[in-house]
Amino acid sequence: MKLIFAIINDEDSPRLISEINRAGQRVTKLNSTGGFLRAGNTTLMIVVENDLLDTLLGIIRKYAKSRKAVVNSSVTPSVLGGTFMPLPVEVQIGGATVFVVNVEHFEKI
DSSP states (O other): OEEEEEEEEGGGHHHHHHHHHHTTOOOEEEEEEOSSSOOEEEEEEEEEOGGGHHHHHHHHHHHSOEEEEEEEEEEOTTTTTTOOEEEEEEEEEEOEEEEEEEOSOOOOO
8 A cells, every 4th residue: 555645736736636536536636835936836635555556656746746836036126225125036836745655544433
């Protein structure tokens, strides 16, 4: 048995959760915040049998796509002589960071 932690973009979570449920699996959703862009993320926790691991990872790959977005980045005042100026920067968002760990014991009470 495995425990999947999947950290995904908030925009991807409704469809991904729906597809995981459609595959007959339960999922726990936790709200989280990314450190780099400080944007909203969703952390999913999914317990699966070993033989379903590849299926679930395939679903995550399919519905948590990375894409480019333009965000405002702030330039420090020392660079511009004390003035604050937001500059648009293109960054990759979305995708997933996935951790898979062994589960010694699982019990639904």
